[in-house]
């Protein structure tokens with residue numbers, strides 16, 4: 245079953261609400277959709293959506309890498325995942341977002357050609373729904389309390405809040421209100437996105453500890469791995485590495501320095517499902533937990549991450565894939581979680597594909613098409 249057509253479509257998704265993190269405010273996400281076609285109805289999809297601050301290539305670099313790689317994919321056997329992934333790795337060099345797009349499209353194609361899900365392609369996969377966390381878009385302590393209550397009422401058992409965008413005093417107040425609003429039966433996950441210096445992070449971790457966070461993601465800058473290791477060694481709160489994993493050499497350094505209790509695995513930022521799965525294996529051997537998490541992905545990237553979360557299934561930590569409508573418009577519909585749980589789609593492959601009308605609406609330029 246050979247690949248007969250490849251296309252690359254730029255798109256632009258407006259956020260439903262501006263997302264404020266320690267790195268600034270995100271109002272729109274831009275990406276590139278890769279579609280690979282075999283004969284008949286066989287399709288495979290992936291996307292490149294680099295975000296600033298994660299050590300990834302720029303969108304223009306993703307585009308250049310993909311436009312150079314796609315013609316060479318024509319004629320490849322859709323079922324030969326290993327050969328195709330090796331080619332994607334060579335073709336995308338230092339462009340992990342571009343590599344993630346090809347990795348997703350190859351997994352989707354290979355799974356669909358066997359009529360199984362990507363989860364089943366990755367690992368022995370149960371079809372149990374995946375527990376996910378809700379991301380709260382709330383600034384003031386009062387807004388945080390009300391958003392937390394709303395998410396808990398919708399059935400989420402893990403709630404996530406971005407911190408370190410303003411002062412530690414304000415974050416402590418926000419997190420205290422969040423805990424007060426929730427009582428003890430919800431896990432409360434915090435993400436500093438590298439926004440603190442080491443001394444500030446130490447103070448913040450100490451002051452946030454009484455609110456019993458599940459963990460704090462990336463308290464210090466991505467490259468400050470020794471600083472992260474020092475913080476973790478005496479932190480009253482579990483510490484997770486996220487941005488630190490996305491720079492070249494970051495993941496091995498985090499594991500070697502025992503710099504984190506958990507790794508945040510974002511296939512879109514790590515170069516794809518295969519790279520994320522490999523890192524999960526290394527982490528498990530080192531006794532470190534992993535949490536599969538989204539990267540402000542479209543419905544396509546979200547579907548890939550959900551398949552990985554189902555394959556790696558954690559009983560202790562909800563996946564960071566809230567299934568919430570992050571965007572005012574998206575390439576496909578994301579099924580609503582029920583009671584904080586997301587079911588795997590029934591369809592094979594990623595189980596989700598772009599809606600042609602929506603893609604037309606959201607495209608930010610013409611598609612580049614390569615055909616045999």
Ligand SMILES: [Mg+2]
Nearest residue numbers: 435461486508
């Ligand atoms: Mg994070």
